[in-house]
Amino acid sequence: MSTPHVLVVNAGSSSLKYSLVDATTGETPGDGLVERIGESSSTLVHQGPGGGTRTEGAVADHEAAFRLALDAFGEHGPDLAAYDVVAVGHRVVHGGEHFSQPVVITDEVIEAVTDLIPLAPLHNPANLSGIAGARALFPDLPHVAIFDTAFHQTLPPHAYTYAVPRDWVREHGIRRYGFHGTSFSFVSQAAADLLGKPLAEVNLVVAHLGNGASISAVRGGESVETSMGMTPLEGLVMGTRSGDVDPALHAHLHRELGWSLDEIDRILNRESGLKGLAGENDFREVLRLRDAGDPAASLAFDVFCHRLRKYVGAYYAVLGEVDAIVFTGGVGENAAPVRSASLAGLSRLGITVDGTLNEGRVAGPHAISPANSAVAVLVVPTNEEWEIARQSVAALP
Template sequence: MNPVPGIGERPSSHSAFGAHGSVLVINSGSSSVKYQLVNPVGGEAIASGLVERIGESSSLLKHTYGGNKTERTDPIADHGAALRAVLAVFEEVGPDLDEAHVVAVGHRVVHGGAVFSEPALVDDDVVAAIEEIAPLAPLHNPANLRGIQVARELLPDVPHVVVFDTAFFQGLPAAASTYALDHEVAQKHGVRRYGFHGTSHQYVSGKVARVLGRRLEDLNTIVLHLGNGASASAVRGGVAVETSMGMTPLEGLVMGTRTGDIDPAVIVHLHRNAGMSIDAIDDLLNRRSGLKGLAGENDFRELHNLVEAGDEAARLALDVYVHRLRKYIGAYYAVLGRVDVIAFTAGVGENDDIVRGLALQGLEGLGIAVDPERNAGRKSQPTIISPDWTRTLVMVVPTNEELAIARQALALVAPE
């Protein structure tokens, strides 16, 4: 099926910075920096790039602008050097950031804890608060924070805004966010369900309403963000009421290298009876499990090839993945009571028609189905993939977290 008419189009000109200027979006990881210069009004990415292998002998910088790609392999020692290299390639290759009229720098931060329920203008107090929350996301928040600190030094005259992965889920109902753990222990150590990928879930649920020409307040939507990390959410009237990830991104769906839901006693068992340390178990659950642990492969393209070749471990991995996904869809149907739209997004959700079809197989009794012809292939624009008779629309809606961050940053620094 063709994309829904009239939506998803982006201006073709890479030099149109827009009347409101542009926003530089930065996502700083432990050994990488992703960036994108965005026109938040028009929606197009003016330029984008990635610095990876920071701190290694052979780093890599990739920069794309105006259809041209630039690559450099000079060693990059740290995040400060990485961002200096990014600014240098903007100056040498373009676009010129002064001409682009950068009105804000938007930063992705994974964990906002119980402190941040919305984007925040960066100052010393915000930096201190992010640092205090770091134990909740020790692999992510320190790297995010380092990117913020360096960017503030290099771009001191531009306001910096932080957007949190957890913010969209900050207002989850207490029944959904509370673990049945001793209350005092949970309160003292910040143990609750926070949820992640919130920027994507918020963007996609809002995009669904705009695509369909419906009021967001009238729609009940299940969003399935399926990438190497995967999460599901139930969104009622634009407000998240459930999500699959918990205190950390480990809970919920089966993922590329993460277990998703698992009996907590497994951790105790492995520690007591297998002699595994807590750090070793953490590594097992987060980096050596999921599809990788079951089949030795977490790239779905290779996994499907293995299934076609008759590999039983790959077939089991796919079955486990789809079973967990279908179980969450059913659970969120019960939470919402009525589901108007199921939206697939992110790398697997947008590109893997096999997973989309299998995930909804057997749900015809709930008025949910996928049309094989409409579902076929990758989807680069919002597309309806359900047959005409269903009560629930099934859609593929490409996510755009960078655009969402840029728009939230612009709204904070230049409210209309």
């Protein structure tokens, strides 16, 4: 009997990432990425059973990108008709307070996601474009929206509430929402499995570290605190995002330098973080420069790890008891120096890293803490596409 497959879609403002995913096993028979949509020279990289292929040419919009992807499936495989494709699963960044679960997309859902554009002006419009393009080409399949923010709808009021006038929340939705929800959901379950305990019985501090980075306190499978806020700018230092800064910084720069709020926002989102400190947002390059003695890269590394350590300690206090610290994401899974430096000096909390285990290369979920540690330290590769596929199938009527 064939197993259900989901075409998983992640639409950016000028990109379309797609994967055919076995919802049961997580296997990916084919996937691809269309970049520079809307520009004169777009590219498609497609991976099928016979290997990879790359094509170039103008792609006008997301519907045209989907047509290009379908052509690639037809020419290079796998043949979509040979699989039991039961849904198209769409990553949607911001679900606000409306969506705490994945939902089958209807016109009403489209309207609600559109209404949330002010909270995610860079992301939700692109997600909507991807949905529109996919619905046009797959009209007979159910389409499911999986929201980055949904996992964090379990945050208690004292965690999601900012100390601002109450009508800001009621009238404008000003509150903490959190992101990276599909990653946190997948990794939390995988960490519990590695610990050999039911998810409902474990407390975890999970750090998703990539070009975007956030950390969450997860109690019994539910998010009770997270570092990203109303937008993905708050919290940890990231590739190009500043993370936490003094809220008065915007007003100061506006008064002293005459910069517009839009310009300040652009710099904090696109020119700050590791890029602002070291001139590079790729952590591999930051590590290379640090190893070569570059003082700016060394400072960027120290700032990144110091901020992360502060959050680990804070979330330990939030949870009271912690079963494991979990690293995931491209940096979390691959940058051993980050893991050791960010947890250094926490042995009094029962948190230690085994140097040999930390430096080793292991493909799947594994521990890097000494045996019988009071708090396990785990590295768990994330698989957001598989999580979107699983949640899409679960949402079908």
